[in-house]
Amino acid sequence: MAQLNVNGKVRQYEAEEDTPLLWVIREQLGLTGTKYGCGIAQCGACTVHINGVPTRSCVRPASTVDAKDKVVTIEGLSPNGSHPVQKAWVALDVPQCGFCQCGMVMAAAALLKTTPKPTDEQIDQSITNICRCGSYNRVRAAIKSVAQGGSTKSAGLAITHTDGSVA
Ligand code: FES
Numbered sequence: 001m002a003q004l005n006v007n008g009k010v011r012q013y014e015a016e017e018d019t020p021l022l023w024v025i026r027e028q029l030g031l032t033g034t035k036y037g038c039g040i041a042q043c044g045a046c047t048v049h050i051n052g053v054p055t056r057s058c059v060r061p062a063s064t065v066d067a068k069d070k071v072v073t074i075e076g077l078s079p080n081g082s083h084p085v086q087k088a089w090v091a092l093d094v095p096q097c098g099f100c101q102c103g104m105v106m107a108a109a110a111l112l113k114t115t116p117k118p119t120d121e122q123i124d125q126s127i128t129n130i131c132r133c134g135s136y137n138r139v140r141a142a143i144k145s146v147a148q149g150g151s152t153k154s155a156g157l158a159i160t161h162t163d164g165s166v167a
């Protein structure tokens with residue numbers, strides 16, 4: 001049995017040397033928020049943090065992750081969806097179909113941790129995740145709202161929802 005530290009807990013798993021971390025996370029640990037999109041490190045749907053670094057888990061063999069490395073999946077970002085990035089995502093209605101969004105959130109959270117006020121260029125360089133629904137503008141707006149202290153209004157990014165509420 002091998003071990004991983006995922007979301008602050010030591011977890012046991014059994015896998016081949018080349019089994020991607022993604023499949024251990026999803027199939028053995030039951031954490032299905034991390035998605036499979038392309039399998040070739042292109043789309044970012046499978047993004048998790050390893051020691052704070054956004055990592056495409058579809059191409060990272062689980063056997064290369066040390067038991068002391070801290071893996072965080074979308075389920076571990078906050079206990080109740082209260083991470084500032086998650087709150088901004090909700091406030092700005094970022095997701096459409098949602099499939100890519102856990103990876104987007106993980107990539108954005110990692111960026112904002114190292115670069116609290118990213119420029120457009122820094123966002124472009126860091127968030128290379130693919131969204132077939134085209135949520136890119138709202139992803140950028142949500143990142144900027146977090147950089148502005150979480151206020152979509154002060155960020156100049158408030159939107160009016162169909163029920164009339166403004167976020
Ligand atoms: S599934 Fe990993 S980058 Fe697309």
Ligand code: FES
Nearest residue numbers: 097098131132133
């Ligand atoms: S929200 Fe549908 S793929 Fe991104």
